[in-house]
Amino acid sequence: MAPKIILISGAARGLGKGLVERYLAQPNHLVIAANRNPGSPASQTLSQLPVAEGSRLVVVKLDATVDTDAADAVKELREKHVIEHLDVVIANAGISSVWPAVKDVRIEDLDAHMRVNVYGVVTLYQATREMLRKAKGEPVFAPMGSSAGFITGQLPITNAAYGPSKAALHWFVVRINAEDEWLNAFALSPGWVQTELGNNGARGLGLEMAPVGLEESVDGMVKMLSRTSKEKHGGKTVAYDGDVSNLK
Template identity: 50%
Template sequence: MSPTIVLISGAGRGLGKGLLERFLAKENHIVIAANRDPESPTFKALKELPAGPGSRVIVVKVDASVESDASAAIDELTSTHGIDHLDIVIANAGIAYTFPTVSQLKGEDLINHITPNVLGFVWLFQAAIPLLKRSANPKFVTMGSATGWLGIPVANAAYAPTKTLTHWMTKKISGEEDWLLAMIADPGWVQTDMGNSSARMLGLQEAPDRLDESCDGIVKVIDEAKKEIHGGKMWSYHGNEQPW
């Protein structure tokens, strides 16, 4: 039986690593971990994670700020690793290093966030299309965020707009590509480095949502997702459709 093949960007830590661990623990899964520096000890250690029967991990280089990286990774996967299709692509990579209001926002910081968070997302989607089309049930999942909701503006004028853009683009992908399930997964405000950093800036000790619960819920939503129900919408890790 053909394996289920999952590609996750930003899979070296936090949500990306948590999702990788869960898909890798399943039977007959190939999980592709796309990272900026696959030669670093952190990313090499991904190959040592527990794997289910017939499952394995492949680590490839994808720097979301480099336009050619996603297509080069797809070429490597097909030519070197024998990957002939992708069943699930999870666009998870992103950065958030400053939390300004609009009045404080520097143009350089906005551009630095847009490049990996938005353009990196677009480049990954475009590069993955040929292999997704070879899947019997292709799914493209955008890691969303409540910071991008228009109904609840968040004081993060560098990062939040990039999530609004990727939410919009995912909805458009769902409408434009009738062969593909494209959806947004809202992981919550998770206890990752990024989540806890933003929480401390707001006077909290840590983010409220546990990483394990978020990752378990996201995988369940992805496994159960159907285009006619989930396509072009945002879904929380609890399995509820989110307003935005």
């Protein structure tokens, strides 16, 4: 039986590494860990993760701030690793580094968040689209969304760089799902997770740490991804605990 092929961006740490670990521990999975510096110590530790029977790891360079990196990564997968299709793409790479009010947000900070959280996802979708289309079953394209990007029911916090970037990302998720009838595109909602990024955000807002444990979030997302379908989840946001809501 052919392995299930899953590409995860931002895979060297945090949620990305957690997802890589979970999928490698399942039999018959080919896990592509895409990150901006495969030579870094964080990336190299991925090769030490336990691997189930029939599964293997491939690491490729993918910097979400470089417009051509996604296409270059796909070229490498095809030419070097002879990978011709993808079953699941999890666009996990993202940043959240400042939390200003709208009156204070700097355009350079807003642009930095848009570049990674939106443009990086769009280039990844464009680069992987044809490989997803060759999947045997219904393929999945799942970027990391966030309740910070909801237009209604906004959280009562200042977040004028990260929040707008996730709102824009949600728009693209809905649009991709509508334009590609063969593709199940939806936004994953991992919760406010105890990763470096999540805890930095929590401390920036006066909290000790984020409220959701990494294992709880990752295990929930993997479970949900094993049961997803376009009919159930396409164009929506799906939380790690299974909660489904419309993107708005």
